Amino acid sequence: MVINCMAVDDEPLALGLVCSFIEQTPFLRLAGRHESAVAALKALHEQPEIQLLFLDIKMPDLSGMELARVLQRGPRVIFTTAFNQYALEGFRVDALDYLLKPFNYEEFLRAALKAKTYFELKQNQAGNAAASAQLPAAPSPLPQEDHIYLKVEYQLVRVALADIVYVEGLKDYVKVHLASQPRPLLSLTSLRSMEEKLPAGKFLRIHRSYIVGLNHIQAVGRGTVQIAGETLPVSDGYREAFDQFFSRWK
Numbered sequence: 001m002v003i004n005c006m007a008v009d010d011e012p013l014a015l016g017l018v019c020s021f022i023e024q025t026p027f028l029r030l031a032g033r034h035e036s037a038v039a040a041l042k043a044l045h046e047q048p049e050i051q052l053l054f055l056d057i058k059m060p061d062l063s064g065m066e067l068a069r070v071l072q073r074g075p076r077v078i079f080t081t082a083f084n085q086y087a088l089e090g091f092r093v094d095a096l097d098y099l100l101k102p103f104n105y106e107e108f109l110r111a112a113l114k115a116k117t118y119f120e121l122k123q124n125q126a127g128n129a130a131a132s133a134q135l136p137a138a139p140s141p142l143p144q145e146d147h148i149y150l151k152v153e154y155q156l157v158r159v160a161l162a163d164i165v166y167v168e169g170l171k172d173y174v175k176v177h178l179a180s181q182p183r184p185l186l187s188l189t190s191l192r193s194m195e196e197k198l199p200a201g202k203f204l205r206i207h208r209s210y211i212v213g214l215n216h217i218q219a220v221g222r223g224t225v226q227i228a229g230e231t232l233p234v235s236d237g238y239r240e241a242f243d244q245f246f247s248r249w250k
Contacts, residue, residue, distance in 0.1 A: 006032040008040040009056035021108045037062040057081040068093040097154045150187045165228045167211040207235040
């Protein structure tokens with residue numbers, strides 16, 4: 001596939017470098033270049049085919065971060081900036097990657113390949129959905145997926161459902177504790193969003209801060225769950241669902 005790109009940077013030398021990198025990458029097509037976010041915003045309304053922005057952050061009138069917030073449902077963004085303090089904010093606006101100036105072609109290509117993987121995955125999902133829509137109604141429901149995708153450090157990481165022991169909600173992140181590795185995955189999403197992704201037959205929310213994998217529960221007590229050597233509390237708001245599950249253990 002070929003990805004239609006736009007480069008936006010108020011520094012002509014930096015803009016020229018990004019454009020040259022785009023042009024020498026076979027799966028990228030340079031469809032626009034602009035020295036201000038305001039000009040880019042206007043052009044994007046006229047060029048709906050743009051899929052990917054290589055976007056500087058510190059620009060006059062309208063910053064790249066402000067433009068990214070406006071385009072939450074528009075093209076995806078790879079930030080190109082000399083300031084690393086915006087990395088967390090870039091994560092929050094769902095940027096695909098964050099290139100810190102000065103960067104070389106190898107670093108640029110690594111970010112571009114992440115974008116290629118994202119768009120290929122999206123294309124495959126759209127194709128599967130279209131194919132499913134043309135199939136006759138099945139007598140029984142299709143099997144659930146055995147994995148989910150999590151955004152971890154600007155990458156989409158495939159995680160097997162069977163590997164998820166429990167999910168811990170923090171202020172801006174979730175920690176996904178896995179059976180296969182000692183360190184949890186850190187993903188910028190909410191526990192509510194995780195609850196929607198995880199199948200109810202395999203996972204149970206027991207607390208405003210915890211979702212547990214039912215197959216990994218070692219023991220249950222009065223208001224507690226023991227899992228992976230940890231004892232997690234069951235809060236009052238989730239007690240009824242917990243008790244229904246616990247009744248099957250008796």
